[in-house]
Amino acid sequence: MSKYKCLIFDIDNTILNYDACAASSLKALLEKYDIQYTNEIENLFRDICYKLWKAFDLNMLNDESIRKNYHQLFDLYNYKRFEVFCEHMKYSSLNDTNPKILSDEYIDIFNTTRIYENCAVEILKKTSKTHILAAATNGLSDSQRKRIQPVEQYLSHLFISEEMNCVKPMKEFYDYMLHKMNLNNTDCLFIGDLYTTDIVGALNANMDACWYRANGRNSENWLEASTNYDENIPVIDSLDKILDYI
Ligand SMILES: [Mg+2]
Secondary structure: OOOOOEEEEOOEOOOEOHHHHHHHHHHHHHHHOOOOOOHHHHHHHHHHHHHHHHHOOOOOOOOHHHHHHHHHHHHHHHHHHHHHHHHHOOOOOOOOOOHHHHHHHHHHHHHOOOOEOOOHHHHHHHHOOOOEEEEEEOOOHHHHHHHHHHHHHHOOEEEEHHHHOOOOOOHHHHHHHHHHHOOOHHHEEEEEOOHHHHHHHHHHOOOEEEEEOOOOOOHHHHOOOOOOOOOOOOEEOOHHHHHHOO
16 A cells, blocks of 8 residues: 555656756757757857846745746746847847747747656656656646646646646645645655755645655756755655655
């Protein structure tokens, strides 16, 4: 008999490898414009994204006004990074390209570029036979629904912050999930890669959590990371290791 009825997975860098999807999408976009994709361009784009993410305060999820405006800011960020990117690429064939068009094209490619975390699909498939599965993400509805679509068959529930008007780690987010699934906090295990959102949110809701930290990943940089980790939280470096905890 399993300890939990339900497993709730974060999406980005837990089910889908966000970084690999982003790099692959940029490469495909630039190929459309006959621009050769290089490490320099990949680093430039990542650097722009990182700086703007912070400039838009999207890392400040402990700030109430940011939480309230998170999805408008996210939309604005999506566009603005291409405005800055085009400025840097003005000596290329991107000169004269409208950043809004470029941003839309990128998002279309990104929404259908699905590179999964190691053994993510196998684990979803396997655990869906024994557990209720859900995915819970801070993100934009249209994009997240399209990206997760190929594995949606394994998920009984999909919780997207834009549709819920609250974000992880707010307690409301976790309470909403439990209410919708008609489950108690002790029925669920939350699995995610970001301590500050996924794990802190679960702990605030008195829900067990498992921290997925793939080797070499430092996604914590994208948030105001806590340095105050609860050492009782199990850490796994590969998703198949959750089988030891459920
Ligand atoms: Mg994540």
